[in-house]
Amino acid sequence: MVELEVILKLRKRMEAEIMNSGEILFVKSVKDGIPNRDPLNDSDARRLFPEEDGRISLSDVSIKRDVRDFVIALEQDGGKDQKNHIFVQEKVNDKGKLLGRGSLAEGIAKSVGKEKKAKEDMKSVLIEHCFDVRTFGIVYSVKPKFNLTGPVQFGWAHSLHPVDTQYVQGTVVMPSMDSTAEGEGKTQGTIWTSYTVPFAVFAMPAVINAKAAEHSGMTAEDQELLLRALWQGTQHRQARGRGQQQPLILIHIEYSDPFYRIGYLEDLITMSPDTTAWKAAGKLPSSLQDVSFDLTRLLAAVAEKQDKIAQCRIWTHPGVTISGDIAPWLQPLW
Template sequence: MPIHSGEILFIKSAKDGIPNRDPLNDSDARRLFPEEDGRISLSDVSIKRDVRDYVLSVNEDSPQAMHNQIFVQQIMNDKGNLLGRKSLAELIAQNVGKEKEAKKDMKSVLLEHSFDVRTFGIVYSVNPKFHLTGPVQFGWAHSMHPVDSHYVQGTVVMPSKDVSNNSGGDEEGKTQGTIWTSYTVPFAVFAMPAVINAKNAEHTQMTPEDQELLLKGLWQGTQLRQARGRGQQQPLFLLHVEYRDPHFRIGYLEDYVSLHLLNEDQQWGLNGKQPSSTKDISLDIGPLLEVLEQYSDKIANCRIWVQPTLQVKGDMTAYQQPLW
């Protein structure tokens, strides 16, 4: 059964952390918009890593593990160096018992056994080289409201180095804890769009099962990959719409949803009110539902998943799905 062309809109929140830091700005939040705009952003790399890490975790107990290997991941060799493209591909071939086949046709082995190659594509710069554009392409995620990041610091009780004696018999080393510094965001809600291209899915052999694993990975992968610096993250809203015509799409679905403060007397802004949790906000999907109805003859299927704690304006009963 072939993949339909479609679109995804994924909305998630992060509390007390920054999901995707900017190494060129002291690891503060990424800002693609002017400072006065106030919005912060996440790259597609961050989202795809959540999905990949989720697939890796479920592979441990899954009969589909041989089919859903992960190509792009951080693996060290015996010398502590990261594996490159060639070694990662050879590792997959080894895991699935196809070393001989891989020497003749690595592309076919990866397409058959690697979930992220089929879903996100691949640039394989090892002879023989090949490149496949992934059927699933995420855009940047932007916060749906102005966000002010804060510079914080603290201490760790452990010294960074053990005390030792130098050649003169004197003690050297740090005897006090280490001071750490970081930027953090109290709370932010992000909207990320994606497109699924049916023609590209034919080339990478992406299956409907891959598509379902992707959607589940977006939701549960966000909850899985928690870390102190990334904050406590929560999936809030996920829309997947499939089109009958592979060349049609509504486009920019994120423009049809908006976030509102429950206290309507307060105004958004860096100098005004900023939400501190989902209790402060509601998501208006009325315009989104209207545009879905407008193009209903173009739509083959539409599904919505929503976090029960999120207040949503708009009747999505016809599309709502049970959570995984």
């Protein structure tokens, strides 16, 4: 009886760790801010397309930061099994100096009681105890050096419509320095300037490679945490300059055929009114009430390739208007 229980537990664990290759499409909106600024363009929005195209873009770094910060908040000290530490994060030492890769890794190894093992095999320690290492990979430039390709690779997120950024100014009432009896110091506040986006909707694709997951140690449990972190992490990590962000649509397709991929899921959805209509009207979208999404072509592709798909799941914000029957794939929000 005991042996049977052990076998069942092992089988359950193996099933939980099985990873299928897949694709993700994440659609989110932002109001009154810029989630990912371009330091080479006066901190304006990033533009990978020509100015006349009008679209703006977000890098994968922005999305990964949202995911990492959410996991840090959710799984404090790595979680109950200490397997969900975050390696890439900003930490300082007692003197307020930023820690480098080596110190960050050593700190994690110390917290899980594997300092000795880490001296011989830091790679295995980080794989076992760091969610972002298993999911996004790692470049470890401290001797002995190693790198690991992450099974999850995000593409650039592009706005689904042209966007005009606005240059705004404001004042800070609080002076930066105390005034003295002799009148020295700052006696008034300062003026700030910034670019902002009134409203924009972005679509970001990602692929999940099961073969790479075998090497990185990423499990199906990690995958579920990633999906949750995409949604709730977007809501969790808010800052004035980044605007008010809201996840709108999250699509996850798992493939039973490890060598098949629909590809370019972002090209299979459309937002209405489309770019031509917005330009012709001379009015850009300003809220969710101004737009709707058509998933008909994407759902048709899923239906056509059922023999290659293990499952399709879709999460949506209740305020989003969608064309296409998503009921068979609709999931409850976290």
